[in-house]
Structures are given as C-alpha cells and as structure tokens.
Amino acid sequence: MTDLWNEYRGSPTDLLCIELYDHCLAPASNDTAIA
Numbered sequence: 001m002t003d004l005w006n007e008y009r010g011s012p013t014d015l016l017c018i019e020l021y022d023h024c025l026a027p028a029s030n031d032t033a034i035a
Helices: 001-009 012-025 027-032
Strands: none
Touching: none
C-alpha cells in the first residue's frame, strides 16, 4: 500500500479518495491515516 500512498501524495483530490478508501475498506488502519 506504500506505493499507492506515495503515488497519490501529490494530489489533494486523490488524497480524498485515499482517505475514503482507508475509511471504508481499511478502518483498522486508521492509525496510519494522514489525518
């Protein structure tokens, strides 16, 4: 998942998608969220 993270780190819109993905599909990874 680190590769995807680094890939989307530049675009705020993509970051939103990542946050939604992390919240919906990986709620347990909330600690590693960018906040």
